[in-house]
Amino acid sequence: MNAIYILCLRQLKRYIRSPARIIGSLGQPILFLIALGFGFKAMFAKAGGGDYINFLSPGIISMAILFNAVFSGIEIIWDRQFGFLKETLVAPVSRLEIVLGRTLGGAIVAMAQGTVVFVICVIAGFRIANPRLVPVAIVFMFLIALLFTSIGTVFGSVLQDMQGFPLIINFLVMPLFFFSGAIFSASGLPKALQFALRLNPLSYGVDGLRGSLSNVFVFNMATDFVVLTILTAILLGVGSYFFSKIQL
């Protein structure tokens, strides 16, 4: 238990001490929010979709969490290269405790970034439809964070160096974001895209978040919650398995 706590705390300390990372990773979501949010606002309203900022904001919050979570998981590679990973691997604690501590810490960091983006969205004009459901939204934010930190952990455990990192961003993280319904509605899409959307775990996170904050659902809250919880449990297991197989 103590090992989980201290490794989690380490992630948080590193996050708080790195303002460059905090500000740097806000750039992309803010860009998307302003460029898409204000760029398509008039068109979206004319098409009868309502306020685009209200539609887009949950997607942008999900995006911030997605990127930070995957990055947190992949940090294992840096720790491997800069040596600290060895220090934890020779300690008399189980690999499961180490991976849980790291993943939990990474997920909280991603949550924190998501919360900052949330506040920025509100400043940009995002109006929450039902404030009583904010705690539900926070649960969805946490599930997204935990799920994608676990996916990052899988890649961080399998890859030996950062060479494969752009591959993951461009062929996994970006498609996950674009085909999640974060920036456009799932209704009226071509069949193939709709199918891709259904296969994408992030779609359920975006849907849960948008449902609780803006009251617009593609699936429904129960489906979103169950799918995310099951996937998170599975990927946490897969991540722990690959982490336990690391040899130096």
Add this chain to the structure above:
Amino acid sequence: MGEMIVVQDLVKNYGDFCAVNHIAFTVPEGKIFGFLGPNGAGKTTTIKMLTTVLDPTSGSIRVNGHDPTREQRAVRRSFGIVFQDPSLDDELTAQENMDLHGILYGVPRAERLKRIDMLVDFVGLADRKNDFVKQYSGGMKRRLEVARALLHKPRILFLDEPTIGLDPQTRNHIWGYIQQLSKEENVTVFFTTHYMEEADRVADDVAVIDHGKIVAEGTPAELKAKTNAATLEDAFIALTGHAIREEEATSADRMRMMGKVWRGAGRR
């Protein structure tokens, strides 16, 4: 006096390449044991297997009476290690690095704080313990790693080229307290080094490994007598030949290079 490390018929293959080829040796409790060999001879691979982070292909190992492949926790509790490459978290302070180690090893809080104070003082870092490790020089990092390895009172200390890149003052300093530790607390020390005069001075016993095989074993004096050499360095050359070994740069080396470029650029 018991045997702290017993290795029998140990083999490690990477595909077709045999990194460690049927080696055997024992290290008695309280002794300082030097494990010498040219680059790529199999020293670090052997240490990895002894310290539970790499599974052997075959053979048996006992560390403090336990098997590193099956009783990992018991083995891990028995030793402290200073790795060949740095293994501190640069973004934490020295105190935080020590504290994290103590918590991972289950050292109770009161004892942990007491021992941290004592050990940072022991390695001469008391007044710098609240500084971030990224502000430390190479020598200071090494001393901190030695202090950290001792925090949980290990029975065995593994040192993989602990003095590489250090000035003579720091080297002397580090060996000074390792010898003191071995004498006063009966800690067994297993080290590798490329500095033969160091091995000659501090090791009770040495083994020379080359191409994955142990080619000679004994006290430094015995090795010198056997090869008719004046110094251990001459004996080493006589045993392992003049050919210069090549070691491939690992991905870790390349990454470290990249990290230096990045961080250097940020600071300047």
